[in-house]
Amino acid sequence: MSTNEELIGRKDLNDLEAILSVSASDQHEAIRAVKDNAEAIFTWDYEKGKRPALNKLYEKAKVSMWNGETDLPWDTIVDQEQVARDNAALNTFGDIDLSHTPFAKWDEKQWTELGMEFQNWSLSQFMHGEQGALICTAKIVETVPWIDAKYYASTQVMDEARHVEVFAKYLDTKLNGHYPLNAHLGLLLDDIITDSRWDMTYLGMQIMVEGLALAAFGFMHQITTEPLLKQLLRYVMSDEARHVAFGVLSLKEYYADLSDAEMFERQQFAFEAAVRMRDRFMQQEVWERMGLKPREVLPLLIDNPNRLLFQQMLFTKIVPNCKKLGLLDRNDKWLRRKFEELGVIGFENLTDTSDEYEAFALGAGELSASTAAMTA
Ligand SMILES: [Fe+2]
Numbered sequence: 001m002s003t004n005e006e007l008i009g010r011k012d013l014n015d016l017e018a019i020l021s022v023s024a025s026d027q028h029e030a031i032r033a034v035k036d037n038a039e040a041i042f043t044w045d046y047e048k049g050k051r052p053a054l055n056k057l058y059e060k061a062k063v064s065m066w067n068g069e070t071d072l073p074w075d076t077i078v079d080q081e082q083v084a085r086d087n088a089a090l091n092t093f094g095d096i097d098l099s100h101t102p103f104a105k106w107d108e109k110q111w112t113e114l115g116m117e118f119q120n121w122s123l124s125q126f127m128h129g130e131q132g133a134l135i136c137t138a139k140i141v142e143t144v145p146w147i148d149a150k151y152y153a154s155t156q157v158m159d160e161a162r163h164v165e166v167f168a169k170y171l172d173t174k175l176n177g178h179y180p181l182n183a184h185l186g187l188l189l190d191d192i193i194t195d196s197r198w199d200m201t202y203l204g205m206q207i208m209v210e211g212l213a214l215a216a217f218g219f220m221h222q223i224t225t226e227p228l229l230k231q232l233l234r235y236v237m238s239d240e241a242r243h244v245a246f247g248v249l250s251l252k253e254y255y256a257d258l259s260d261a262e263m264f265e266r267q268q269f270a271f272e273a274a275v276r277m278r279d280r281f282m283q284q285e286v287w288e289r290m291g292l293k294p295r296e297v298l299p300l301l302i303d304n305p306n307r308l309l310f311q312q313m314l315f316t317k318i319v320p321n322c323k324k325l326g327l328l329d330r331n332d333k334w335l336r337r338k339f340e341e342l343g344v345i346g347f348e349n350l351t352d353t354s355d356e357y358e359a360f361a362l363g364a365g366e367l368s369a370s371t372a373a374m375t376a
């Protein structure tokens, strides 16, 4: 099983009809139940520090906890309209001629509204993704057989609780609307949670979802003019860099002994995850809420250079980390060729995230020029 059709249900990666046919179905339910097929593993080997890099990460995490209630300036007044104007949604379309499109008659008010919906959508997806991370990390505590990894994962559970908390509070008190979980992100979270193999949780969550989140948070942190959100993202990023490092360090050890056939399953999983995450950024729910047909809007965006650049930027952490894990070139360079098809292989030589968390630490001050450049 290795064709696009078998892996992601369509032959052409850019087949819009197929992408749009996946949409949120259970958004009116109060809960979403997903079957977790994994066994909970006890270990009797309690030797702390057997894996020094994980132990170091654990010690670092214990002294890096912040409190979302008291450390962030929640009394900041957020003028969402102004923020939307500052971040000009019109730029989404770059130089494209909009005269024969539904946007031709749009006035400034509608563009501002679109900008606000982009914010509502992005922060909502961040919040849902953070809950996915909370659940996946709790699962890792149960399933990973190494004590140093159980210890570290337990600190990440606490980090993710704070992340869900601050994104939810920001949405509730500073923005004017919520979105349900995006269907593509939902499919990916389901795949990660239902898989019985403990390392797949790491690959899906720490490497793919959190790798993308680190890049997306970095991008928003750089462009937003809103000081509370800027600080909130800075705090969250300091944790996320550790989380991605946790994934890279753990899988590096585990993958060293896997056969070609086992590695191929990981390569396919990484590719499927990459496509799901890219599809999610079509933001189909936003276009619908603005009274537009995604089928009319998305062709304007799909080949737009600004848009492509943004989409590719989301992979600045994922690709070098996959390379570090040996995923790109095993099995006749299978994943390398898939990442070429997605147009993201160019990032393979950026810094991987195995020790980059030091640069993201809160005490490290503003992000250095090189770190910021990689997240931009
Ligand atoms: Fe998080």
Ligand SMILES: [Fe+2]
Pocket (backbone or CB within 6 Å): 133, 160, 210, 239, 240, 243
């Ligand atoms: Fe995280």
